Amino acid sequence: FVLCTVWPGALSVTRYSIAEEMERGSVVANLAADLGLEPGSLAQREVKLDIFTNKKYLDFNKKTGELYIVEKMDREYICPAKPTNCFVKIDVIIENPLRIFNIELGITDINDNAPHFRRDRVELDVSESATPGERFSLPNAVDPDVGINTIKTYKLSDSEHFTIEIQTGSDGTQYVDLVLTKSLDREEESVHNLILTAVDGGVPVRSGTANIIVKVQDTNDNSPRFDKSTYTINMTENSPIGSLVMKLNATDLDEGENSEIVYAFTLYTSEKTQGVFALNPNTGEITVKGTVDYEDMKFYEMHIEARDKGTHPLQGQCKVVVHVIDMNDNYPDITIQSVKNTVSENIPVGSVIAVVGVSDRDSGDNGKVILSIHQTVPFILNQSLERPLHYQLIVSEPLDRESVPEYEITLVATDNGTPFLSDNQTIVVHLLDINDNAPQFPQSFYKIRVMENNAPMALLSSLTAFDPDLHENQYLVYFIIEKEIANTSMSMLFSINPENGDLYALKTFDYEIEKEFLFHIEARDSGSPPLSSNVTVHIIIVDQNDNAPVIVSPWRAHGSVVEEKIPRSTDKGSLVAKVIALDTDSVHNSRITYQFLQVTDATLFSLDQYNGEIRTMRMFSYRDPRHLRLVVVAKDNGEPALSATVTIKLSTVETAVKAYTDMTEVPLEYDLFSDLNLYLVIGLGSVSFLLLITILVTIVLKCQKPKSSQTAPPSRNSVISERNSTIADSTLVSNDAYWYSLFLAETRKGKLVVRQPVPKGSRYIVSSIPRGTGVTNTSASAASTLQ
Template structure:
């Protein structure tokens, strides 16, 4: 039964012919590339492939190829590398053998796929660097083997030839081995010289026969080995060396330096005296055989022996020793062993600082016991001195003044005379003398400032120190002692010496009196500083004394005027309109502008909703009309406060009574022209009081005018005041933030108008300020010519 079954199986298998199907493909085909269509090549029906099983059996390297069972195409599964499949180069051919098996019925097809070589590998040397050692005595034509390059490609793609980089000394010869491989030999074509070039760097290149050709390189380093073919040589064959007498033992005379171009023991040098060197020279000088250094061994004396001749041999340690010679002449020189000497024959000190130029200050002599250059000497003084040396005779010098002297800059000079010989090395000596300068009175006193501004607070204590005006004089002794004076100057028949005093010794300035800013505001005078020289010198400085105001005057209320301690009573109709001017408080302060600035405030008020007070001009106005509920009597207390520190003040009490009868209210002075402003009848006592105040103020002004007329001042027209009581443009009452004069005129204005007259201010020529004219009530525009009888000029 077993045999029958096998017979049945084999009877169904059909084999292909003995010859196999052959394909040739290049290596490095990409994945998926189709090699062949087996269905076409094997005459198979494509439709029957779906019913029959096809199987590919690759004998070796099964991972590279496969067959599409539906189309019958043989394709590349993985990139093919011929050198990886066929690792040996014994055969130029490389195959992949495979079988295609079909079932139903079974058919087997033998196939072979030849992998064709591509030039995908460059030649490569086993070693990147090839080292060769060649002695410089090697004859030309000598051959040296070099490592060959390998190329995994086959045939013409393998190594074809070699090339050597350009070289004058070497070339190559390419040969072929029994297996067809190529190798190269290095040939010496020119004699080598290590001393000229010790190392030769060459590049060996292997080139294959592919298209395009590929190549690989290796570095060939040839080291030239030395032979003893160079003798030692000295830098100079003849030397002449100078050495000073009395040079100590061990002093270096000369350091010989022979060189040998060879290397190793061929360049090791030994120094020695030749037979031509005298015993005297060998006893006096020592030669170091290893370093070639010649040093002093005995005593050198210029007078005993001046010249030494010697010959030194330098020999190398090669197998065949080579040597060189050097002749040396040592000259012993005289030593500069005597110092120069300096002698001061005369020296004048002290001298006055105004000494004349070219005056002789000192006489100096110099000498040296040596001879030749060692006995020639030079004399010097520092370059920054106002003196110079002048040679008077052989080795004699005079010190003279070459520049003006100034004791205030340099009071004395330390003059150092230095004498130096011309030996080598030079020797020197020096001597220092001190020249003292005497002072002359050639400097005027100097103040630190050319102008002094001194501020003095009024009400100062007499004798108080104002400032210290100290001058400086750079001179000495009596030429430096200063005395201070006030240069006399009269102001209003008053001498400066009556107002101020200066300490003549230290310049301290004192006030002799108490100053009042309201009377005296500044002083300008000169102070002189004079020294005690002969003749004396002096200078002066300008002093500006400014009196600084203190807030020492309280405001004085001049309107509304009232007797001391009394209350001002005013009557107004109850029908007064809102905004009507009820009263105007005016205060004056005789302090400076800063301290005399007045502000007004209610201290007490019966009804704060009924009246307003302007804090700057003191005007009291109604804020609304009176109602039947408002009390008949209103009491207002106003305080006038100045701008000083601390502030001073004054108060006034105004008692207002409202009346049902027709009483004409004050007109708004800022709106009606002055010439038509007529006041209603007022209490006779108020008129008499205001008149008295006006009279007293008038007398005060007259006295002030008389005093000021005694002080001559440059004529200067006063500019129109911005605080004028009466405007010159429209003759109305203007802004009443007043200075003292305006307060007085306004007070006078009230007094005169209550008497039924009108007051007008007008500018006057020739520097006068105002004219006050009393004009009968009811007249028209002011006419100053009609009122000359009652005019007051200020």
């Protein structure tokens, strides 16, 4: 615990007074002198100022002992409650020895704030019926200053209708009332703009203003008025209902509901007149409500009042006189005495549909009536000789429900008045359907393409017919007209949905076996008797590339390797072998191209990609190997492409080889004159003919030469095979070329001789033909055609 001794001097309070306008740095007092301290003694001692306000406004100079202003003081900020006296309390604490001095700094007010209204715009609603002397409270202004610097008085801008009175409350606050000095008239001036000014008592004087807007509220002090007391108009009789007769316009100088006018007939207007004319209570429009008939009444008189909607409504009145002008005002009348509204579409021409009568209440020419039809319909009016005012409506042309299912016949009756009047009436005739239309297909011929290898029960097409009849006459049943192809019924190949005409395939088709079908589909309605029609359907099977090429030359007995021998003296450009492949797909998918897949020496042999001929590109040299291997691939044009390969092993020999005597032939039947190979047969036939002539000429020339004692060396321009050494040097007699020559020779008769048996699983059909039909010894055996 610490015992603190309070110096007697700490209980005394030293007071100073400053004005709030003092600037920064201004000296408030010399504390050293006022507190009895020597200024020099404070320099060595610690001096501390505690100011009990929101922020530091003062500071102390130890050297001089002066208290000075650090920041300008705002009395309204420091003392917001507007007390009469505003003090800043300061404690000066000096150490060694400890001494505490209490100082109160009084701040005097200056007129640095102008009066202001919390609301600078005030709107007052004052009724124009208010009496002079009525008071209306106005908001008072506020001024944060005190004393004479606060609000002193209020002033109001000049006004002949208003003034102000100032009241002072018990706390000294002034209150302002707006006083009405003269009666108001809204119709003369609806808004009064006033300015209220608050003035303080400071020097210089400061003031603030507020806008006072007085809106004059209307009272019902004006009655509606018409611009005339009596209105006279002329109108023709039989004016259409709703026609505007005239529009009344009464005015009321009031506003709001006091100026909203309601129009009405007075009790002086007869009920008959009110039955003919209507008055719109809001717009004042008078319109025709009933029949205006000159023969019934020649003029009408209406008494009308205009009443406003005020609390105590006021009213004005006028009179309207309508003179009626006579006209041909009676319309002809049409009477349907009998009518057939429903008839069959095959009703005979001349049948009576309706009996119609006409009349007119007028007399003379105004009562003469003519009945006519003003449209093109298969009906005419026939006037009765016994009763001129009765007409018969009869059928004039055959009727067709499918073209027009019903007729609206408008009968027009016209009198002979000036101007003429007319009336019309419509007769509706409905036609009943009969089964007079056969079903019709949109096309007379359907060509449907079906890709081979299709899935069974695949939808091919929808063959929908249309029948314009109705109900059971329109219900169609579809079926296939039976037709047999190769002992096969169409119903076993195709199926049609009898309700909607959807055509399905019942089996999977193969283009190589079946290429097209032609049959008829019939659509039959359910009428009595039923009508039907049929349509031709052409099913075209579209080829897929589902057959790979088959290499028929050179033939391989087993596997895909062929061994051949060739003289090393073979000349450049000589035919070594010819690869022939066949494809049973369509023309596009069966187009075959040839290319080397493997070749021992690419500089030695060439392959024609279109005819498959393998020829030498140069002569053999001593560097070339004696055994060569060629792998040829035959690829079709399908997507994706299919292919077959053949391997040819060539052995080069130095001397001629003996004739090939162990050849066997298996004749296979081949239909070279099909559509796909017609051009190939013609071309190959021509080549074979020329080749045959060449061979015959060469044999004749050889036979005429004397036999030499020694065998001549092989010519570099010849190819000698072991099969036949007696054939001329220029003859193509290699293993493959020999059979290729036979192929060309037999082509003229549409035959192809293949020297080896048919490989297992290939698609060839063998059939025998008579002997002796070939051009060589080998072709004299049992020949065949290749399909």
